[in-house]
Amino acid sequence: MKCEDLHEPFSIEYITLDEGIRNGHKHSFFELVYIVEGTGTQCINQSQFAYQPGHMFLITPEDCHSFQVKNTTTFFYLRFNDIYIRESGILTGNVQKLEFILQNANHKPGCILKNIVDKQVVKPLVDAIIREYESRDIYNQELIQQYVNTLIVLVARNIAKFLHLELSENADKRAVNILNFIQANIYYPEKLRADYLCRHFNVSVNYLGKYFKQHTGSTLQKYITQYRQTLIEHRLIHSDKRLGEIVNEFGFTDESHLNKFFRNNKGVSPKAFRLTSYQKLKAVV
Numbered sequence: 160m161k162c163e164d165l166h167e168p169f170s171i172e173y174i175t176l177d178e179g180i181r182n183g184h185k186h187s188f189f190e191l192v193y194i195v196e197g198t199g200t201q202c203i204n205q206s207q208f209a210y211q212p213g214h215m216f217l218i219t220p221e222d223c224h225s226f227q228v229k230n231t232t233t234f235f236y237l238r239f240n241d242i243y244i245r246e247s248g249i250l251t252g253n254v255q256k257l258e259f260i261l262q263n264a265n266h267k268p269g270c271i272l273k274n275i276v277d278k279q280v281v282k283p284l285v286d287a288i289i290r291e292y293e294s295r296d297i298y299n300q301e302l303i304q305q306y307v308n309t310l311i312v313l314v315a316r317n318i319a320k321f322l323h324l325e326l327s328e329n330a331d332k333r334a335v336n337i338l339n340f341i342q343a344n345i346y347y348p349e350k351l352r353a354d355y356l357c358r359h360f361n362v363s364v365n366y367l368g369k370y371f372k373q374h375t376g377s378t379l380q381k382y383i384t385q386y387r388q389t390l391i392e393h394r395l396i397h398s399d400k401r402l403g404e405i406v407n408e409f410g411f412t413d414e415s416h417l418n419k420f421f422r423n424n425k426g427v428s429p430k431a432f433r434l435t436s437y438q439k440l441k442a443v444v
Contacts, residue, residue: 163187168243169307171292172236176228183225188240189261190218191314193285197232201225201269214270215281217314219261235285237307249308260315274320275335277313284310319389333360334374341383345390348410351383388424391417395433402429 163186175197183202192201194214201208201216203224210216210226218224226232244257264271272278288306291299320342337360344350353364356379360367371379387409394400394408402414411417421429 165238165240168246169237169239171288171303172238173233173289173292174236175231175233176226177231178228183223185221185223186218186238187220188238189220191237191239191310192216192218192226193235193237193281195233195235195285197228197230199229199232200227202227208269210270213272213278213282215272215314216269217261217264217271217318219264235289237288237310239307239311244311247304247308247311249312257311257315260319264318271314271317273335274317277317281310281313284313334371336360337371338375338382341386345383345387346409353379384424388421391421391429392425392432395429396436405429 163184165186165188173195192215194210194212196212198209198211201210201214201224203216203218203222205223210232216224226234244261249257272281284306288303288310291303291306320338337356340356340359341351349355350359353367357364357367362370368379371377371382375382377385391405391409394405400408402417405411406414406417409417411420418428421427421432425432427435
């Protein structure tokens with residue numbers, strides 16, 4: 160199977176294909192694929208997804224993927240690697256977060272843009288990149304880089320917000336509202352209790368649990384736990400916050416409470432996790 164390499168920090172391709180198959184391949188870089196127009200099927204790691212205009216896919220290194228075009232399709236490809244993320248001008252404090260999020264993206268088929276507002280932003284952003292790429296006007300490289308950075312951050316936000324979920328393309332608006340409420344109040348445990356959520360969304364406890372599972376593929380408690388755990392891991396890896404500060408930020412009663420929560424989900428203490436993560440980062444550098 161063909162394996163492609165990228166010999167520059169990022170590249171852009173804008174092509175139109177008629178019916179047929181773009182053969183399966185792997186590559187050593189990240190690839191964002193946006194469907195400008197057309198329909199067909201995306202195949203990634205032997206799973207398939209029917210694509211349409213407005214869909215965007217993230218292909219991570221070593222994913223095997225291909226496209227089968229049903230109706231003439233215009234693809235926008237943005238390819239970038241770790242070097243670009245580190246040297247792109249994205250704020251230094253966010254670089255490791257971006258790498259962590261992108262590397263831990265679900266290797267599944269389907270559109271990664273779950274946030275409706277972000278979907279509306281991406282199309283004009285892609286149009287602007289294509290326009291600058293084709294016009295070769297003054298300062299176009301600087302503008303393209305800013306647009307590309309924004310696009311990558313939008314993608315990372317969608318992955319971080321909906322990681323671990325099987326949220327469908329046409330998920331019910333209330334399900335998305337519940338997710339947004341949880342994410343906005345993850346630092347306030349009292350607002351994430353079932354009785355509080357039921358009062359806020361005016362539903363019964365039994366209905367809320369079944370409804371959430373039906374629309375997200377996860378139980379309510381499991382999602383809250385995983386999302387909280389992911390954020391705490393980010394703090395341990397990408398910040399110098401003391402454990403006491405993390406305890407206060409996430410509403411734990413004390414460090415012992417945080418330790419118990421973290422061990423139950425990760426199998427190690429927060430201190431051990433931070434030390435191991437630091438050693439891995441140091442080895443990479």
